[in-house]
Amino acid sequence: MRDPAWPPPAVLSGVDFNAPSIEVARALIGVGLFVDGVGGRIVETEAYDEDDPASHSHRGPSTRNGAMFGPPAHTYVYRSYGIHWCLNLVCREAGHGAGVLIRAIEPTAGLAVMRQRRGDVGDRQLCAGPGRVAQALGITGDHGALPLDHPPFELRAADTPCEVACGVRIGISKAAEQPWRFGLAGSRFVSRPFR
């Protein structure tokens, strides 16, 4: 018998982080994400789940992906290609190994700090891509497995409902046909256009 009081609610800024990663990835579009006040609204995400060959969690818990199996509404940060950091938001009840990759943000706060971290690039390229998001927001491995409702992190609910586009994920070779990439329709801050 399932206890209706379990799992405990993990709703932040209108997003239910206990939901499956696909739903969370969709719900996160338009939500504000800030690290020490620097950030903007999320305009592109990708969903990953344990039943997903492309997911780091697919082969079960390990040293790297441990946070994916931890509590929802926490971060999972990993190093990509030995160079970049990438930020995920963990979802599902603890133990499921699901998360949402933050792929792009429309910068709204701390633009000067972002430019300092990112170098001399146009505003459109400040946060267009997972590695760029992490660099612009100052995210490193130290930001892994942290709760999203405590500093330095902050979420803000979307102020207006938004139209969400979806497409296949980017940069993966396994389960490459799954349409688990989501974006704010018409946004010019996404890493690649939706069709």
Add this chain to the structure above:
DNA sequence: CGTGAGATGATCT
């Protein structure tokens, strides 16, 4: 606009 190569290191086989 496009394609392609190199950087760079942890993780997994």
Add this chain to the structure above:
DNA sequence: GATCATCTCACGG
């Protein structure tokens, strides 16, 4: 030893 949830720069049309 191979594979990566990437980025930047160089070059061609």
